[in-house]
Amino acid sequence: MGILSGNPKDEPLHYGEVFSVWTNLATNNGLIAGYQTFYNHAGDEDLKKIIEDIIQLLRDEVKPLEKVLKTNGVGLPPAPPERPVARIEDIPPGAKFNDPEISAALSVDLAAGLVACSQAMGTSTREDIALMYGQFHAAKALLGAKLLRLNKTKGWLVPPPLHVDYPEK
Incomplete structure (x- = not known):
């Protein structure tokens, strides 16, 4: 049996996988804080619901990302603190x-996340990491469709x- 056969969880991560997972976790931590701020600024209730859905999606991704890093002895990136809920009326119009x-x-951000997931899937040698990113990709695509609507x-x-002017044949 070769080094890359058998149970994928027993295989070592390569440096690209470590970088993808660590960077994804750091990004998600920052986006959660940023989106909590967006939530405070949003006035439209439908938009606020999508922000809540995206924050929940990011939190759901954080759990397996942290687990992969911890299991493989990689330190976790720092995370900003949770943002407090603010009243939209307290935010000055110019700010x-x-x-x-x-x-x-x-x-x-969702479009960039889709690209990052695709890249992580394409560079992974461990099937469990590629499948994890496939699940992240599908969830982001669904939320992206809701946001487009x-x-x-x-x-x-x-x-x-x-482009509405077509050349004549």
Whole structure:
């Protein structure tokens, strides 16, 4: 039997897998704090629900990421503290994110998360790590679809120029 056969949990992580998992955990910790702040700024109830869903998704990802790192003797990245709940009325208008800005930032982050998951899947040699990222990818894609629908419904989507003039044949 070779080194990369048998139970994947008994195989060592390679440096790329360690970097992907550690970076993913550090990013999720930062995004959770940032999205808690976005939640305080959001006025639209549908947007607030999606923010809650994304925060929960990130928290659900943190657990297996921490477990992989701890099991393999890798130190965990620092995490910022939880953000307190604030009243939207207490945030000065010039310092407040508006709902379309929040939604756009969430959309960009989800898209970047999909790319990061795809890269982690593609570079993994351990099947359990690749499958974990496959699950993360699917969950992010579902939330991305919900956010796209919300952006269209609320009129927040700013599409690129549409190509409607077709060359004649």
